[in-house]
Structures are given as structure tokens and as C-alpha cells.
Amino acid sequence: xxxxxxxxxxSMPEPGSAAGNGGEAGTPMIQVEQLSKIYGGGFQALKExxxxxxxxxxxxxxGPNGAGKTTLISVICGLVNATSGSVRVDGFDNVAxxxxxxxxxxxxxxxxxxxxxxxxxxxxxxxxxxxxKPKDPAHIENVLRALTLWDxxxxxxLELSGGMKRRVLIAKALSHNPQVLFLDEPTAGxxxxxxxxxxxxxxxxxxxxxxxxxxxxxxEEAEEMADRIGVIRRGELVLVExxxxxxxxxxxxxxxxxxxxxxxxVPAALSGHDLVLADEGHALVYTYDVxxxxxxxxxxxxxxxxxxxxxRVKDLHTxxxxxxxxxxxxxxxxx
Amino acid sequence: MNLQSVKTIxxxxxxxxxxxxxxxxxxxxxxxxxxxxxxxxxIGTRIxxxxxxxYGAFIVPGLIMLMLLTQSVSTASFGIFFPRFSxxxxxxxxxxxxxxxxxxxxxxxxxxxxxxxxxxxLGTARLFVPFSIQHPLMxxxxxxxxxxxxxxxxxxxxxxxxxFEKLQLVPLLIVTPLTFLGGTFYSIDMLPPLWQAVxxxxxxxYLVSGFRWSFYGTGDVSIWASLAIITLFLGVALAVINWxxxxxxxxxx
Numbered sequence: 001x002x003x004x005x006x007x008x009x010x011s012m013p014e015p016g017s018a019a020g021n022g023g024e025a026g027t028p029m030i031q032v033e034q035l036s037k038i039y040g041g042g043f044q045a046l047k048e049x050x051x052x053x054x055x056x057x058x059x060x061x062x063g064p065n066g067a068g069k070t071t072l073i074s075v076i077c078g079l080v081n082a083t084s085g086s087v088r089v090d091g092f093d094n095v096a097x098x099x100x101x102x103x104x105x106x107x108x109x110x111x112x113x114x115x116x117x118x119x120x121x122x123x124x125x126x127x128x129x130x131x132x133k134p135k136d137p138a139h140i141e142n143v144l145r146a147l148t149l150w151d152x153x154x155x156x157x158l159e160l161s162g163g164m165k166r167r168v169l170i171a172k173a174l175s176h177n178p179q180v181l182f183l184d185e186p187t188a189g190x191x192x193x194x195x196x197x198x199x200x201x202x203x204x205x206x207x208x209x210x211x212x213x214x215x216x217x218x219x220e221e222a223e224e225m226a227d228r229i230g231v232i233r234r235g236e237l238v239l240v241e242x243x244x245x246x247x248x249x250x251x252x253x254x255x256x257x258x259x260x261x262x263x264x265x266v267p268a269a270l271s272g273h274d275l276v277l278a279d280e281g282h283a284l285v286y287t288y289d290v291x292x293x294x295x296x297x298x299x300x301x302x303x304x305x306x307x308x309x310x311x312r313v314k315d316l317h318t319x320x321x322x323x324x325x326x327x328x329x330x331x332x333x334x335x
Numbered sequence: 336m337n338l339q340s341v342k343t344i345x346x347x348x349x350x351x352x353x354x355x356x357x358x359x360x361x362x363x364x365x366x367x368x369x370x371x372x373x374x375x376x377x378i379g380t381r382i383x384x385x386x387x388x389x390y391g392a393f394i395v396p397g398l399i400m401l402m403l404l405t406q407s408v409s410t411a412s413f414g415i416f417f418p419r420f421s422x423x424x425x426x427x428x429x430x431x432x433x434x435x436x437x438x439x440x441x442x443x444x445x446x447x448x449x450x451x452x453x454x455x456x457l458g459t460a461r462l463f464v465p466f467s468i469q470h471p472l473m474x475x476x477x478x479x480x481x482x483x484x485x486x487x488x489x490x491x492x493x494x495x496x497x498x499f500e501k502l503q504l505v506p507l508l509i510v511t512p513l514t515f516l517g518g519t520f521y522s523i524d525m526l527p528p529l530w531q532a533v534x535x536x537x538x539x540x541y542l543v544s545g546f547r548w549s550f551y552g553t554g555d556v557s558i559w560a561s562l563a564i565i566t567l568f569l570g571v572a573l574a575v576i577n578w579x580x581x582x583x584x585x586x587x588x
Contacts, residue, residue, distance in 0.1 A: 129343030
């Protein structure tokens with residue numbers, strides 16, 4: 001199965017081309033302020049979430065199941081009513097100016113729908129019309145071709161594989177030229193090959209100025225795709241960070257030196273190194289940045305100084321924190 | 336008003352009816368024809384005139400009404416229930432359309448289909464029995480008002496139902512019995528006085544009576560009572576739908 005991702009053929013509006021009081025270059029694509037949601041049963045799915053999505057970025061919302069990712073997306077897209085707080089899409093309030101806000105949004109839901117008897121062409125054309133856009137067979141063709149659905153255009157949905165159905169949902173969301181695309185767990189249950197192909201499609205869309213917000217619990221996906229990453233846990237945004245900054249943390253390594261004789265404190269002779277005493281004095285932990293290869297890691301100097309002070313090292317090992325670990329820690333910390 | 340969106344929903348719903356043309360159009364016509372054969376031709380010949388018209392002609396308005404009510408309710412309820420069932424409702428709710436426009440699309444399509452069916456049954460009936468329509472405009476008004484009102488009822492049922500069982504429940508247990516007991520096959524003058532009084536609590540009596548009046552100029556109740564009842568129904572249905580969308584009942588948590 002190959003998805004010859006060529007979304008450059010999908011013509012999307014220039015960001016900020018829309019009329020109205022939104023659409024100015026300075027206006028964030030999405031502005032969420034103090035958003036809370038308490039469901040009927042009393043469950044609080046979102047706790048005063050504030051978030052700004054920049055125009056043209058890919059934003060990954062990471063979080064475990066039940067963290068509130070889907071609720072957040074649903075409130076922004078108008079599927080769920082907020083209990084308090086506000087959402088602005090391209091400057092338009094999503095309640096007071098829901099038409100302007102919603103016509104800018106394309107939503108790819110997590111669950112596959114089950115409209116078995118409609119054809120691919122009909123369902124994608126329906127989506128365009130539903131969003132108030134006049135018929136444009138050329139655009140629908142472009143979208144279907146980019147998602148390699150063109151050959152399947154006359155097939156009924158029940159004849160498609162799961163991966164194909166998901167692409168149909170993406171095609172439906174793109175049918176009305178949205179400026180911002182929400183992908184709720186786009187690659188859940190999708191094989192590795194198709195996942196990579198979807199990433200290509202998403203990147204292609206971003207290159208044309210479409211803002212993309214995706215939720216995932218695959219760290220790999222966030223790492224691969226996102227410009228910025230937000231971590232949500234129990235309805236709270238615990239972190240919003242540039243991926244590059246997170247990757248810098250990812251680039252940090254720890255060298256643990258297991259000592260033959262425990263120490264009470266880091267000796268003065270070693271104070272020039274960034275050392276921490278651990279394991280009740282049985283270990284020294286040195287943190288360094290592998291990405292700074294040119295400046296040196298400082299390990300050689302440290303070992304020489306250890307030798308000079310006569311501290312005997314029994315064993316040593318290094319470890320690197322992964323984004324996964326950062327994420328797991330974040331999720332645990334606030335537990 | 337987002338006319339493009341309304342048109343899209345309307346056309347998709349009409350296309351659904353056409354796709355299932357056998358089930359949507361042929362089957363109601365066949366079943367209505369059977370009523371004419373059994374009640375009109377077989378039994379009807381042994382029944383003298385009712386209210387001055389032959390029995391075969393007498394049951395025509397009631398049969399159209401029966402078909403109109405059941406079809407309006409089932410088409411509209413299925414129309415909105417199915418996207419809820421399939422999950423496709425997300426798209427309707429996230430589209431830049433108002434609740435009024437959603438209702439207009441779904442209910443408009445269901446009512447259109449029922450009205451077309453009503454006219455087809457009217458034509459079919461004409462093949463079996465001779466009759467004339469004294470007040471054709473009033474007949475059309477009743478046809479439209481009833482189709483719209485019961486399509487609204489169907490829409491409400493389609494939102495209320497959380498399974499196919501409930502979807503069938505109201506048409507089967509409420510609409511059909513009320514129609515059969517609503518004077519489709521008899522004039523309520525034929526009933527004992529006590530049942531006459533009870534029957535007047537059945538709203539369908541007023542619809543059938545009003546519709547029959549537009550054909551033959553006579554009815555069980557006054558034409559104004561019939562119009563008042565159907566308008567009241569329409570008002571109640573609209574109020575319920577307004578409430579559904581205001582509260583997000585079963586649609587928007």
C-alpha cells in the first residue's frame with residue numbers, strides 16, 4: 001500500500017486570507033482561554049486550559065488515555081459545550097461567531113465512522129457542501145488523488161480497509177479547504193508504513209500553510225512531526241514546549257560513577273564539574289550534553305581529576321533520557 | 336442562512352430515499368393498494384355509504400393520512416438517527432450551520448418524501464375508486480402541515496432513540512394504533528357514545544377528519560378544530576426541538 005503523498009496538489013487557502021475581523025497575520029490560529037469542562041456526571045475533563053496555537057505550526061497534544069485530549073478538540077470544534085472559558089479560532093469566538101470559526105476548521109475524528117453504503121466521492125462531496133462551499137469537483141479530485149483514494153472514488157465505504165477509511169475521513173476534513181486541521185489520534189491502529197505516509201501528507205499540508213493540531217500517545221509521532229508539544233494530564237496542560245527545547249533535554253546524558261568507597265560530599269577538587277552525589281554517597285552523577293560534541297563532553301577531564309584525587313571507581317554507566325521518559329515523568333509528577 | 340449546507344443535507348437525504356426506492360416508495364404503495372383491495376373492494380362492497388360517500392372513497396383520505404404519518408416519522412427518525420449511530424454526526428455538529436438549518440435539511444427531505452408518497456397513493460387510489468376533491472388547496476395544506484409536523488416528531492424520536500428498538504417503538508406502538516383508531520376506516524359516528532368521547536382524545540382523529548373534509552366537505556369534527564390541533568402539534572414539536580438544541584440533549588454533552 002503506497003500513499004504517494006503529494007499534497008502539494010491540494011490547494012489550500014493562504015493563511016490569513018479570510019475576511020472578517022480574524023485572519024490578521026498577528027492573530028493566533030487558535031486561542032483557548034481558561035477552558036473548563038465538567039461533564040454531566042460531575043467528571044472534570046478540562047481544568048482551566050489556556051493554549052495558543054500559532055498560525056502554520058504543527059502542534060502535538062500528548063497525553064495518556066482519558067487525559068482530556070479529545071474533549072479539548074471537541075470543545076474547540078463545537079462538539080462539546082464548554083463549562084467555562086473561551087475559544088477563538090482565527091479571532092472568531094467559537095460560540096458567538098460559530099459559523100466563521102467552524103468554516104476554518106477541518107476535523108478528523110478518532111473513531112472511524114460507519115456510513116457503509118455511501119461512496120467515497122459522495123461522502124467527501126457531502127462534507128464540502130455541508131460546510132457551505134459550492135461544488136468543486138477539481139478540488140475533490142485533488143484531495144482524493146493526494147490521499148491515493150482516486151481509484152476508490154466509486155467504492156462504497158464498506159469495501160475499504162481501515163487505513164483507507166481513515167484517509168477518507170482526512171479527505172472529508174480537507175474537502176472544504178480548512179485553515180486548521182485537527183487530527184485526533186490519526187495513526188491509532190494504523191500500520192507503520194501507512195503511519196509514515198500520513199506524516200508525509202501532514203507535512204505537505206503544513207508546507208501550504210495549514211495549521212495542524214494532532215493528538216497522539218505515540219511519542220515517536222510527536223517527535224517526528226511536531227513543532228511544539230503540549231502534554232495534557234487529567235485535564236491540565238502540564239507542559240507546552242518547543243520540540244527543539246524538549247529535544248535538548250533529550251540530548252542530555254547522565255554518567256553514573258559507582259564508587260568503591262562512599263563519599264559524604266563532592267570533593268572540592270571536583271567542584272569544577274557538574275556533579276551530584278547519589279545513592280547515599282555510593283555514586284557520583286555527571287550530566288553532560290552529547291549534542292555539544294565540538295566543545296567536548298568534559299568526561300576526559302573529569303576522569304583525570306578523579307584519578308588525581310584518588311577516588312576509586314568500581315563501575316560506570318551512562319544513560320540518556322528519551323522524550324518518552326520526560327513525558328512519563330511529567331505525567332507521574334503531577335499525579 | 337447557509338443555503339448550501341441545507342441543500343446538501345436535503346439532497347443527501349433525498350438521495351438516500353432514491354437509493355432505497357423499493358423500500359421507500361414501492362412498499363408503501365403496495366401496502367396501500369392492499370388496503371384498497373381488502374377494505375375497499377372486498378369488504379367495502381358490503382358496507383353501505385358512509386357520510387354520503389362510498390366506503391371505498393371514504394377510506395382514501397384516512398389511508399393517505401396513515402401512510403403520511405408512518406412515513407414522515409420513520410424517514411425523519413432514521414435520517415437523524417443513522418448519523419448518530421454511524422458516528423457521522425460529528426460532521427453535522429462541527430459544520431458552520433445553525434440548528435434551524437439542520438432541522439430544515441432533514442425534516443424538509445422527510446416531509447418532501449412523505450408528500451410525494453401521499454400524492455402517489457392518491458393517484459393509486461384513483462385507480463381503484465372514483466372520488467373528487469372539493470377543496471384541493473385545503474387538501475394540500477393538510478398534506479404539508481401533517482408531513483412537516485410528523486417529520487418533526489420523527490426527528491425528535493431519532494434523537495431520543497438510543498437503539499434501533501426504540502426507533503421502531505414509537506411508530507409501532509403509538510403512531511400506527513392511533514391512526515387505525517383515528518377514523519381511517521370508519522366514521523366515529525359509528526362508535527357507541529362512550530367510545531366517541533374517548534376517540535376525541537386521539538389527535539389523529541382531527542387530522543383524518545380535516546383531511547377527509549377537504550375531499551368530501553364532511554368530517555367527524557369541524558375543520559377549524561382540525562386546523563387548530565395540527566397547528567398545536569406543530570408548535571409543540573418545534574418547542575421540543577428548540578429545547579433539544581438549546582440543551583444539547585443526546586447530541587452535545
